Amino acid sequence: MLSRKEAVVNAAAGVTLRALPRIPNAVKRAMLGGRSVTIDGNTLDTTLQLMLFGQRMVGITDLATDENVVIARDNLEILSASFKQDIPLAAVTNLSIPGPAGAIRARHYRPVDGDGSPLLVFFHGGGQVIGSIETHDDLCRKICREGRLHVLSVDYRLAPEHKAPAGSDDALAAFQWALDNAADLGADPARVAVGGDSAGGNLAALVAMRARTEATGLPAVQLLFYPVVNYRDETRSQILFAEGFFLTKRDIGWFRDKYLHGADVDAADPRVSPLLADDLSGLPPALLITAGFDPLRDEGRQYANAMRDAGVTVDHREFGSLIHGFANLFALGGGSATATTEAISALRAHLART
Numbered sequence: 001m002l003s004r005k006e007a008v009v010n011a012a013a014g015v016t017l018r019a020l021p022r023i024p025n026a027v028k029r030a031m032l033g034g035r036s037v038t039i040d041g042n043t044l045d046t047t048l049q050l051m052l053f054g055q056r057m058v059g060i061t062d063l064a065t066d067e068n069v070v071i072a073r074d075n076l077e078i079l080s081a082s083f084k085q086d087i088p089l090a091a092v093t094n095l096s097i098p099g100p101a102g103a104i105r106a107r108h109y110r111p112v113d114g115d116g117s118p119l120l121v122f123f124h125g126g127g128q129v130i131g132s133i134e135t136h137d138d139l140c141r142k143i144c145r146e147g148r149l150h151v152l153s154v155d156y157r158l159a160p161e162h163k164a165p166a167g168s169d170d171a172l173a174a175f176q177w178a179l180d181n182a183a184d185l186g187a188d189p190a191r192v193a194v195g196g197d198s199a200g201g202n203l204a205a206l207v208a209m210r211a212r213t214e215a216t217g218l219p220a221v222q223l224l225f226y227p228v229v230n231y232r233d234e235t236r237s238q239i240l241f242a243e244g245f246f247l248t249k250r251d252i253g254w255f256r257d258k259y260l261h262g263a264d265v266d267a268a269d270p271r272v273s274p275l276l277a278d279d280l281s282g283l284p285p286a287l288l289i290t291a292g293f294d295p296l297r298d299e300g301r302q303y304a305n306a307m308r309d310a311g312v313t314v315d316h317r318e319f320g321s322l323i324h325g326f327a328n329l330f331a332l333g334g335g336s337a338t339a340t341t342e343a344i345s346a347l348r349a350h351l352a353r354t
Helices: 004-022 025-031 046-057 069-081 137-147 166-185 199-214 236-240 249-260 297-309 326-332 334-353
Strands: 091-099 102-110 117-123 150-155 187-197 222-225 286-293 314-323
Touching (some): 004 326, 025 046, 046 326, 091 166, 102 137, 117 137, 117 166, 117 334, 137 150, 137 326, 137 334, 150 166, 166 187, 187 199, 187 334, 199 222, 236 297, 286 297, 297 314, 314 326, 314 334, 326 334
Parallel strands (some): 117 150, 117 187, 222 286, 286 314
């Protein structure tokens, strides 16, 4: 149960976000006093700069807004619902699919005229601790509608209740289920991709690795929005963007502790940190997206280079003006909307070639 203060803060943040698309850029710049933010050669998107300023004004400084996991989850649910668009599709169906520890909740998004279209198995972000198929509902709808492909969004097990590698085990099971049932969903069984953002991108990368030996087929493509790929090492971008850009150094440590403390694997294990794997050969083509103001930027760059060195086809696109989580912020307009649309278009192009 949220306190009255927390409810007011979330409501205020929602009002701020809903108003952003209607504010002309010139007015946004004036509201910021004409100031811009330039770091490491990149200038922050004006819309995101104003969003971050508004969040600071209502006391939101981190992605994980409370030490209490339940409250942090509730806060993200409320915030994401506050600017939801409910993009219309041919059909949206809630499913229950078998997993290694019981049923896994999932949601199937069907595009208009989608018979025989590709299928993307999608894993939401949230540090393996927060987030859900609800917080990423609009993003999955957008991918489905603009990409003209089926999307299966998966509610894998979260930490701290379920330590690593529980989420990865669920993700792999969901991918295998999608391979087996794509035709029943109306999709093309030969074009089943995996994707996700942040922690979900981590799971998509791990599924692509594990599928080489543990599934009956490989993903057609792996879509990795600013993925976590190295839980062990600190990068330069984590230092540069430690505070003030949505995902913070505190968030990264908090998520890692909840996910890995007391787990059977540690931060250096490639079963959670794919960048540290000895062999990346034989992976499916990757569309890897990074953002210029993201603490995870550098490890994403490193993973793109490591896969290329192993002979993997990699389409790495970096959007220098954006922050971590921008794909979920497309409704705010600005560079987030443009970049998300470009990424979806690129995904469709890659799947058309498989």
